[in-house]
Amino acid sequence: MISPVSADPHAMSKRPLTIRMATPRGFCAGVDRAIQIVERAIEKYGAPVYVRHEIVHNRHVVERLKALGAVFVKELDECPDDRPVVFSAHGVPKSVPATAKSRQMLYLDATCPLVSKVHVEAERNFKNNRHIILIGHAGHPEVVGTMGQLPEGAISLVETVEDAEKFERPGDALLAYATQTTLSVDDTSQILAVLKRRFPELPDPHKEDICYATTNRQEAVKKLGDGCDLVLVVGSKNSSNSARLVDVALTAGAKAARLVDDASDVDWSWFDGVNTLGITAGASAPEPLVEGLIEAVRQRFDVTLTEDDGARETITFKLPRLLQE
Structure with missing residues (x-):
């Protein structure tokens, strides 16, 4: 949960800006489970652990897991037989686990x-x-x-x-x-x-x-779009659910909507004439990226922060049995 307004001693020199936060936003249960599978596999089996395709569509998540010892590949033929391989949250054709079995590989299926x-x-x-x-x-x-x-x-x-x-x-x-x-x-x-x-x-x-998470995030963005001059969606460009949030915001009435990987993607000229900013994040985008974006906005504006009401998500998914041991 984002904390409410904080006092800024330099606020007198900054233009006022209201930020409305969408709820829910960010990680869904399937994404959280997939990332945990890679992390636990590295803990249990040591590095490297191979991952077929991006585990989820977020650049920051992929880079962090690489630093922990994950090796991302396009196909199984890039993986050695003696190291674990994880299949991404998006699912794989039946031929992929069949090939892994024929090679006697240890594989973990992170399909949502x-x-x-x-x-x-x-x-x-x-x-x-x-x-x-x-x-x-x-x-x-x-x-x-x-x-x-x-x-x-x-x-x-x-x-x-x-x-x-x-x-x-x-x-x-x-x-x-x-x-x-x-x-x-x-x-x-x-x-x-x-x-x-x-x-x-x-x-x-x-x-x-x-899925419930896609539906809930789109409903939350429909509320944002009605009354926001600009909506920023935190998410990577190859994330389908994040890209859809931009479309939904525009259809709902936002004057502008943009997809940004993080605060460094923001062009501050977008804020000309913006009095109310909406912020959300796709289902594969970590919350620290949202917090970083808010901090970057606060450095330039006198921010009043509010959080919209929305669906509360309590769903969790179990990890594969191999990782529960």
Whole structure:
């Protein structure tokens, strides 16, 4: 929790600025679990521990784990057989753990349990002879991982409303759908509206695929967007959920919204005419980055800090059994 207003002896020379903090923001349970898996693996097995792809999409997190002894690679063929390897929170195609097993590697799967739920649902629909429409972004590791759960051709990727209009049912196949967990809730609703108009029999998943953390952070930013001159989202550029928060803020009415990795990314000319600043962080962004951003703003403005009400998150996920011993 950010502390309220603090007195600044130099405040008389600074222009007043109100900061509104979004709640919730920052780490979700899946990200926290994934980072802990890498940290605990290094503690238990020593360095180096290999990690296939970025464990989560945040530059600062990756750099800190590198300093502890994590080695980030693109594919398993860059890993030696005798060192542990961790699979990222975004999930992996089935071929990856199969290869690790064939090489008798020690591997730890940091896939977010909510992503694993999408994988299970996709498999269930496939066994029920349904062709799966996956709503998501081409090339995103989560989408690659989900599509890699099933044989080629079993899943069709739909990225936009236009894609949904053009999608053709393969033969007379029954259909089902799944979504990437970090999408814009509103954009996904528009795509689904088209698909359900065209294919009214399309069944809903047992539970919403877009994860609770993504939904909560987007709802919090909708509140910020209504009344903020500028919204800064702390998160890395390759973070899907962080990028969506910028879009949501603008749609909600913010005059401007920017994605920043940390305070050093800020162009202070953005603050011309800004009286109310909104701040949030994507689900893979550590809270110290937010605190650093606030401190940088305080050095330039007489800040009044407030925190919006929002959903309180209490979800936690267990670590793999190997790391609980």
